[in-house]
Amino acid sequence: xxxxxxxxxxxxxxxxxxxxxxxxxxxxxxxxxxxxxxxxxxxxxxxxxxxxxxxxxxxxxxxxxxxxxxxxxxxxxxxxxxxxxxxxxxxxxxxxxxxxxxxxxxxxxxxxxxxxxxxxxxxxxxxxxxxxxxxxxxxxxxxxxxxxxxxxxxxxxxxxxxxxxxxxxxxxxxxxxxxxxxxxxxxxxxxxxxxxxxxxxxx
Amino acid sequence: xxxxxxxxxxxxxxxxxxxxxxxxxxxxxxxxxxxxxxxxxxxxxxxxxxxxxxxxxxxxxxxxxxxxxxxxxxxxxxxxxxxxxxxxxxxxxxxxxxxxxxxxxxxxxxxxxxxxxxxxxxxxxxxxxxxxxxx
Numbered sequence: 001x002x003x004x005x006x007x008x009x010x011x012x013x014x015x016x017x018x019x020x021x022x023x024x025x026x027x028x029x030x031x032x033x034x035x036x037x038x039x040x041x042x043x044x045x046x047x048x049x050x051x052x053x054x055x056x057x058x059x060x061x062x063x064x065x066x067x068x069x070x071x072x073x074x075x076x077x078x079x080x081x082x083x084x085x086x087x088x089x090x091x092x093x094x095x096x097x098x099x100x101x102x103x104x105x106x107x108x109x110x111x112x113x114x115x116x117x118x119x120x121x122x123x124x125x126x127x128x129x130x131x132x133x134x135x136x137x138x139x140x141x142x143x144x145x146x147x148x149x150x151x152x153x154x155x156x157x158x159x160x161x162x163x164x165x166x167x168x169x170x171x172x173x174x175x176x177x178x179x180x181x182x183x184x185x186x187x188x189x190x191x192x193x194x195x196x197x198x199x200x201x202x203x
Numbered sequence: 204x205x206x207x208x209x210x211x212x213x214x215x216x217x218x219x220x221x222x223x224x225x226x227x228x229x230x231x232x233x234x235x236x237x238x239x240x241x242x243x244x245x246x247x248x249x250x251x252x253x254x255x256x257x258x259x260x261x262x263x264x265x266x267x268x269x270x271x272x273x274x275x276x277x278x279x280x281x282x283x284x285x286x287x288x289x290x291x292x293x294x295x296x297x298x299x300x301x302x303x304x305x306x307x308x309x310x311x312x313x314x315x316x317x318x319x320x321x322x323x324x325x326x327x328x329x330x331x332x333x334x335x336x337x338x
Contacts, residue, residue, distance in 0.1 A: 094316075
């Protein structure tokens with residue numbers, strides 16, 4: 001694993017992203033990347049990615065998890081069980097090994113630990129060889145901020161809603177835990193000053 | 204316009220046909236004027252040289268072909284528009300969009316894929332890719 005220290009600089013609600021810079025450099029020879037956005041559809045993100053020549057799939061996995069939608073939980077048992085299959089059913093039909101990149105945003109930070117492996121593996125199957133899973137992971141000191149969503153202001157700049165007050169439901173993921181979740185390939189982590197790490201898994 | 208399911212007649216207001224809120228239609232709609240759907244429609248819509256607007260109360264389960272599509276309500280199905288597809292903030296769309304331009308307002312719900320129709324060859328995306336790599 002390679003760590004590029006202090007790679008992004010917070011500027012209000014906008015972040016210059018070295019992780020995204022790396023991603024677009026990685027995809028420089030792909031004229032029409034096929035992408036999946038796992039966040040809610042945002043005007044700016046759609047415009048930026050379409051201008052880049054992308055074919056874009058959108059499936060908002062983040063909002064239902066953030067809201068704690070009841071259908072995502074099986075409460076018939078003693079302890080509630082997260083229904084991973086219900087979440088993944090939100091993804092529209094996408095051929096396996098067809099995507100150049102997946103924008104996961106902060107999804108993994110919102111999921112219970114026992115759901116992570118299945119979700120990461122499922123998303124990974126959509127990636128073509130050399131495809132990239134782009135995730136944002138909060139630093140452990142960041143205790144609240146479930147609500148804000150991220151989007152693309154430009155190819156290498158992210159926008160974000162105001163700070164949230166809702167506490168994160170699970171402990172922060174470590175880089176080592178993330179590396180354990182990635183089935184194959186390599187990973188890159190970019191630190192930022194915003195309390196979030198950019199984690200890129202390359203298939 | 205044709206309606207092979209019911210005998211309901213849409214209202215034509217000169218340049219635009221309106222399917223009112225109480226109208227429920229199934230079948231195939233085609234025409235040479237703009238179309239506003241405020242009711243429910245299921246089937247195929249073909250207004251290739253005109254604008255289809257799905258009003259805030261409109262519910263459409265359909266394959267759509269139009270010059271431009273503006274969605275304030277609910278659409279489930281494939282939407283093809285030669286010029287542009289706009290999903291407004293009250294819009295709820297599940298399906299695939301194919302158009303020369305797509306705009307989705309913040310707050311709208313969209314699940315599906317977006318493919319941009321391009322005239323000409325590969326130069327534009329290649330140039331964009333090169334520019335992105337240089338940035």
